[in-house]
Amino acid sequence: MSLAETVPMLFVRIVSALFGYTNYVVIGIFVWTIWLDHTQPKRQRIRYGRSILPRLGSIRSFDSEPEFQFVDGLETNLYVYEAILEGDLVTIISIKELDVKIKDLSCLLWYSSQQDSIAFVVNASVRDLHEHHGMKYTAAYVQCALKKRYAYLKGWPLLVGLTGNKSMAFRPKVMLPIQDGGMKSFYQDAASRAHAAEKRVVEFTVCIPPIYGDYSNTAQLVEKLEMSRLLGARRVVLYNNSIAPSVNSVLQMYIGEGKMGLEKLQVVVHPWKLPAVSENGTIRVIQSEKDIHYFGQLAAINHCLHRYRWLSRYIVFTDLDEFIIPRQHDSWSQLIGYRQKRSPNIAAFLFRSTVFAKNLPTPAKGFELKAFEYGSAVFWYTQRDKYIFPALQRSKLIVDPRRVEEIGIHNVWIGSGTTDDVPPTQGMVYHYRMPLRSGPRVLHVSDFTVTNKFGTQLARKLKAAWSKLQARASISKRLSLPIRT
Numbered sequence: 001m002s003l004a005e006t007v008p009m010l011f012v013r014i015v016s017a018l019f020g021y022t023n024y025v026v027i028g029i030f031v032w033t034i035w036l037d038h039t040q041p042k043r044q045r046i047r048y049g050r051s052i053l054p055r056l057g058s059i060r061s062f063d064s065e066p067e068f069q070f071v072d073g074l075e076t077n078l079y080v081y082e083a084i085l086e087g088d089l090v091t092i093i094s095i096k097e098l099d100v101k102i103k104d105l106s107c108l109l110w111y112s113s114q115q116d117s118i119a120f121v122v123n124a125s126v127r128d129l130h131e132h133h134g135m136k137y138t139a140a141y142v143q144c145a146l147k148k149r150y151a152y153l154k155g156w157p158l159l160v161g162l163t164g165n166k167s168m169a170f171r172p173k174v175m176l177p178i179q180d181g182g183m184k185s186f187y188q189d190a191a192s193r194a195h196a197a198e199k200r201v202v203e204f205t206v207c208i209p210p211i212y213g214d215y216s217n218t219a220q221l222v223e224k225l226e227m228s229r230l231l232g233a234r235r236v237v238l239y240n241n242s243i244a245p246s247v248n249s250v251l252q253m254y255i256g257e258g259k260m261g262l263e264k265l266q267v268v269v270h271p272w273k274l275p276a277v278s279e280n281g282t283i284r285v286i287q288s289e290k291d292i293h294y295f296g297q298l299a300a301i302n303h304c305l306h307r308y309r310w311l312s313r314y315i316v317f318t319d320l321d322e323f324i325i326p327r328q329h330d331s332w333s334q335l336i337g338y339r340q341k342r343s344p345n346i347a348a349f350l351f352r353s354t355v356f357a358k359n360l361p362t363p364a365k366g367f368e369l370k371a372f373e374y375g376s377a378v379f380w381y382t383q384r385d386k387y388i389f390p391a392l393q394r395s396k397l398i399v400d401p402r403r404v405e406e407i408g409i410h411n412v413w414i415g416s417g418t419t420d421d422v423p424p425t426q427g428m429v430y431h432y433r434m435p436l437r438s439g440p441r442v443l444h445v446s447d448f449t450v451t452n453k454f455g456t457q458l459a460r461k462l463k464a465a466w467s468k469l470q471a472r473a474s475i476s477k478r479l480s481l482p483i484r485t
């Protein structure tokens with residue numbers, strides 16, 4: 001033991017002899033913190049709060065699903081979704097009013113859930129994400145910096161509260177359990193890390209933006225999940241704003257199978273109800289495109305980035321109607337490995353986008369029936385626009401999540417490393433949708449890459465998935481006709 005440790009421990013022994021065992025821990029922590037504070041060079045010293053943990057009944061449990069909560073007592077609207085532990089930071093994914101500065105916000109960090117534990121107080125820093133599309137509300141990060149000596153003292157924080165009140169007698173306005181997100185096991189010793197890796201860390205996680213509008217396209221969803229699996233995904237993360245009962249049943253089946261470890265594909269669905277705002281005495285849910293861009297897409301994808309950062313080697317960001325297709329390799333893993341070898345400092349791989357227009361049904365030979373039976377876009381459409389969008393227009397990303405701090409829809413905003421502009425001959429975003437460009441001058445080319453590489457396997461997977469779904473419930477296949485799939 002060093003002097004810095006023995007002196008306070010001696011003091012604790014004496015004090016605890018005087019005051020009895022009950023206060024031992026509390027006093028010990030106080031004394032130790034003060035002592036360690038003194039032994040630090042005179043940089044910014046952190047205040048230790050007197051705020052005692054509120055009744056645990058008022059705190060959401062650790063395994064409950066996240067949801068947007070209002071942070072009361074500020075002069076602006078701030079909603080917090082989930083707190084995520086990231087080494088020396090706790091990042092809280094939030095939605096707030098654009099450009100409104102939030103000062104004097106403090107984080108209260110609890111390292112124990114015992115009723116008499118004491119919070120450590122640090123200033124919160126709040127910043128808007130870059131991409132907000134000029135709406136009134138934007139995605140934002142609220143961040144609380146952790147000090148190394150706190151980790152040394154008591155492990156990692158378990159709960160974070162937020163308050164705008166500087167008084168020492170404050171109570172937090174909102175309390176969030178802190179999600180580990182795999183970071184702890186990453187920092188543990190190699191043995192337990194290997195164990196954790198085996199269990200939870202996957203090579204590719206796919207993050208899909210919020211699904212909304214009573215979404216009911218089961219054929220598209222099943223194809224998205226099965227194609228992702230074939231390309232190398234072992235986890236798909238979705239955000240549930242509003243889905244039809246048929247889609248709910250499909251998701252429940254995949255979630256159940258993932259939990260049983262049957263199919264090696266973990267499907268995670270996070271609830272994504274947008275927050276309600278109080279305006280002039282009336283309460284209303286904030287609206288997509290009126291108040292916030294595309295159902296809070298930026299908050300959702302950046303949540304996915306942080307939440308699965310330590311549980312994935314790479315994260316793939318695409319919509320339900322898009323696939324990133326390797327054109328010379330057979331999987332994402334091979335393609336990424338190849339690109340990485342050429343240039344090791346890559347934080348993100350950017351894929352350019354091309355459209356397979358859904359007004360041109362041209363089923364692949366041998367797959368005509370399957371196209372019809374499973375409502376499969378991949379089998380129906382094999383003619384794509386000759387035109388390939390340039391980088392940053394409609395492009396999509398595969399990122400190394402540990403090198404990226406903030407992503408946009410088509411680009412990386414903050415990261416350490418380069419963005420690799422993958423040549424379209426090696427990989428592209430195949431976007432199955434109604435035409436974006438039309439007229440006699442739009443040229444098309446046949447492209448059988450997907451059916452040649454994955455057709456047979458995909459047909460088998462779709463068959464298996466649909467027979468399980470039909471055995472489970474009375475979901476009839478939604479056979480979308482070519483003109484409207």
Ligand SMILES: *[C@@H]1O[C@H](CO)[C@@H](O)[C@H](O)[C@H]1NC(C)=O
Pocket residue numbers: 044045103104123
């Ligand atoms: C915390 O914020 C207060 C003002 O809100 C400021 O005076 C203080 O220096 C900040 N502390 C740190 C450690 O940044």
Ligand SMILES: *[C@@H]1O[C@H](CO)[C@@H](O)[C@H](O)[C@H]1NC(C)=O
Pocket residue numbers: 073165166167169170
């Ligand atoms: C801040 O704390 C003081 C002292 O406890 C209390 O009187 C006051 O009502 C609090 N303000 C808010 C906005 O919670």
Ligand SMILES: *[C@@H]1O[C@H](CO)[C@@H](O)[C@H](O)[C@H]1NC(C)=O
Pocket residue numbers: 240241243248251252269270271
């Ligand atoms: C999606 O949200 C609805 C409404 O909150 C809920 O009833 C349903 O169970 C959710 N589905 C999934 C798969 O999370």
Ligand SMILES: *[C@@H]1O[C@H](CO)[C@@H](O)[C@H](O)[C@H]1NC(C)=O
Pocket residue numbers: 279280
């Ligand atoms: C709330 O009321 C004020 C004053 O009556 C008005 O200027 C403002 O536009 C109202 N806000 C909304 C969102 O209706």
